[in-house]
Amino acid sequence: xxxxxxxxxxxxxxxxxxxxxxxxxxxxxxxxxxxxxxxxxxxxxxxxxxxxxxxxxxxxxxxxxxxxxxxxxxxxxxxxxxxxxxxxxxxxxxxxxxxxxxxxxxxxxxxxxxxx
Amino acid sequence: xxxxxxxxxxxxxxxxxxxxxxxxxxxxxxxxxxxxxxxxxxxxxxxxxxxxxxxxxxxxxxxxxxxxxxxxxxxxxxxxxxxxxxxxxxxxxxxxxxxxxxxxxxxxxxxxx
Numbered sequence: 060x061x062x063x064x065x066x067x068x069x070x071x072x073x074x075x076x077x078x079x080x081x082x083x084x085x086x087x088x089x090x091x092x093x094x095x096x097x098x099x100x101x102x103x104x105x106x107x108x109x110x111x112x113x114x115x116x117x118x119x120x121x122x123x124x125x126x127x128x129x130x131x132x133x134x135x136x137x138x139x140x141x142x143x144x145x146x147x148x149x150x151x152x153x154x155x156x157x158x159x160x161x162x163x164x165x166x167x168x169x170x171x172x173x174x175x
Numbered sequence: 176x177x178x179x180x181x182x183x184x185x186x187x188x189x190x191x192x193x194x195x196x197x198x199x200x201x202x203x204x205x206x207x208x209x210x211x212x213x214x215x216x217x218x219x220x221x222x223x224x225x226x227x228x229x230x231x232x233x234x235x236x237x238x239x240x241x242x243x244x245x246x247x248x249x250x251x252x253x254x255x256x257x258x259x260x261x262x263x264x265x266x267x268x269x270x271x272x273x274x275x276x277x278x279x280x281x282x283x284x285x286x287x288x
Contacts, residue, residue, distance in 0.1 A: 065218065093274075154219075162226055163209060171216070
């Protein structure tokens with residue numbers, strides 16, 4: 060159990076357009092999900108904490124108007140990259156916790172975003 | 176704040192060699208410790224974990240022991256395979272941080288025949 064599904068796995072978009080990435084917990088409910096960004100050959104940078112039914116909490120330096128997060132249900136969080144630019148090209152990964160005494164996070168497969 | 180320090184990579188080994196990837200941490204309280212593995216183009220998978228001092232996590236031949244006295248959680252495997260080539264991340268959760276994971280920088284392992 061504890062599967063997190065992320066979609067799409069790869070997306071190419073033009074500069075100036077917006078891209079939505081979905082993160083779903085398939086077999087558990089998640090009141091909190093996390094969005095990370097990974098630069099080439101680098102570690103994961105936490106972007107924001109997504110809270111079901113309320114506003115996301117963004118890490119310092121992350122533009123909340125550029126990276127819109129919506130956690131509308133207990134099994135779905137979305138990250139929308141608005142007005143994308145080539146420098147937004149990256150690997151984005153979400154994670155969620157099943158709770159119930161389990162301390163480990165489960166991660167989605169990641170989304171490779173390329174902005175051309 | 177909390178932090179995790181991993182040895183710099185890449186680590187290049189021949190198949191069947193012994194692997195050690197060092198990881199040390201700084202945290203208040205009693206964190207849980209994890210190793211995650213990332214294969215090329217994929218997300219992260221939990222490899223093993225330990226939730227208290229002296230616990231040993233193990234999975235797929237990998238082991239790591241939670242050493243509170245040295246604040247370490249080194250990853251070891253007695254005999255690596257080509258299929259172990261991946262990036263390995265050491266991470267911690269501190270119970271006071273709302274389940275945020277603190278990651279190390281990752282160590283790339285390359286295993287050759």
